Amino acid sequence: METRKVQLTGGTTFTVSLPKPWASEHGIESGSLLYLYPNEDGSILIEPEASSERGAYTATVDIQSYNEGELIQAVYALYLCGCDSITLIDSTGDVSDRKQTVQSFLPHLIGFEIMEVSSKNLILENLTNAExxxxxxxxxxxxxxxxxxxxxxxxxxxxxxxxxxxxxxxxxxxxxxxxxxxxxxxxxxxxxxxxxxxxxxxxxxxxxxxxxxxxxxxxxxxxxxxxxxxxxxxxxxxxxxxxxxxxxxxxxxxxxxxxxxxxxxxxxxxxxxxxxxxxxxxxxxxxxxxxxxxxxxxxxxxxxxxxxxxxxxxxxxxxxxxxxxxxxxxxxxxxxxxxx
Structure with missing residues (x-):
């Protein structure tokens, strides 16, 4: 744990310096954007802009070796983990053959729809957000x-x-x-x-x-x-x-x-x-x-x-x-x- 003293800048603004090793690790430099989240307990959480973007992420899975049950479990796991976009590919064949299996499981996933189907890709996307x-x-x-x-x-x-x-x-x-x-x-x-x-x-x-x-x-x-x-x-x-x-x-x-x-x-x-x-x-x-x-x-x-x-x-x-x-x-x- 490190401590910092609050300083008054320009007569109206309170400032606190950031630990340099932490800033360097997260690519923070002059002009970087930080997100501040005040908590009811009086604490405040700071998140770098890059970290804040992790909540909306994608995943690509080669499902050529998956049977029907394994495919459903993989999609379900990615949904629970928070993926917003899931791309299924089959490196040895036509992935569109799997559409029926995925389509039959989608009613179990609130907010997800098939957005694209081709011989190479089957893309599922989340159409809802936390708000x-x-x-x-x-x-x-x-x-x-x-x-x-x-x-x-x-x-x-x-x-x-x-x-x-x-x-x-x-x-x-x-x-x-x-x-x-x-x-x-x-x-x-x-x-x-x-x-x-x-x-x-x-x-x-x-x-x-x-x-x-x-x-x-x-x-x-x-x-x-x-x-x-x-x-x-x-x-x-x-x-x-x-x-x-x-x-x-x-x-x-x-x-x-x-x-x-x-x-x-x-x-x-x-x-x-x-x-x-x-x-x-x-x-x-x-x-x-x-x-x-x-x-x-x-x-x-x-x-x-x-x-x-x-x-x-x-x-x-x-x-x-x-x-x-x-x-x-x-x-x-x-x-x-x-x-x-």
């Missing part, structure tokens, strides 16, 4: 879908409704797409201060949103798992048992919704402590019911219902993870109740 994206709205929409997925999955379970279960499974793609969008901008923010400025969020806040959406996506995975179990359900389940399981599902959804509200809607942090206690209570109820299944149900039904209860337990835990993250953030920012 047009609301991370908060994306997270809220993801939560809405996830909660409705779990609710409908349990309705499908109670009513043995396979059609509703199929609808739940189909909604998981939208959850994955929204999570990928948040992940993309979080990844870009690690390299580009301009990304943070355009999103109008701090890195700490963006990480909270990323962490929250990651936990919510896992809840969606377990809702999908419950729906898949419904698809294999053949024997009717007693009404009282269905009601107990659906009631536990409702409580787990309440935990998830209220914990994410602490981060997404700035609900009082004291709510997070209550959520952790309620998670413990729900997990205890789930564990007790799971034990009772093997005393009253066939081994096949007990196993299936045990898997559903396990998904509800894990979903409640994911909600608690969000609450714990909110508490940790409050500790970091000095906003815990009675923290001085």
């Amino acid at each position: 047009s994206i609301s991370i908060r709205k994306s997270a809220l929409r993801l939560r809405l879908i996830v909660l409705s997925m779990q609710k409908d999955a349990l309705v499908g379970f109670a009513e043995n409704d396979h059609e509703l279960a199929k609808q739940v499974i189909s909604r998981d793609d939208e959850v994955d797409k929204l999570l990928a969008l948040v992940m993309r901008h979080f990844q870009r923010s690690l390299e580009s201060l301009e990304e943070i400025a355009q999103l109008d969020m701090s890195r700490a806040d963006l990480f909270e949103y990323y962490y929250t959406t990651r936990q919510l996506e896992r809840v969606g995975d377990h809702a999908e798992k419950i729906a898949e179990l419904v698809m294999s359900q053949s024997e009717p389940i007693a009404d009282d048992l269905c009601n107990k399981i659906c009631g536990l599902g409702e409580e787990s959804r309440r935990i998830i919704e209220e914990s994410s509200n602490v981060i997404l809607s700035d609900v009082d942090i004291s709510k997070a402590f209550d959520i952790l206690q309620r998670r413990d209570d729900v997990v205890s109820e789930i564990t007790q019911l799971d034990r009772e299944l093997y005393d009253h149900e066939s081994a096949k039904i007990a196993h299936q219902l045990g898997l559903i209860l396990d998904s509800l337990r894990r979903s409640a835990d994911y909600g608690a993870n969000i609450a714990e993250a909110a508490i940790q953030n409050s500790a970091r920012t000095g906003t815990l109740p009675d923290q001085r």
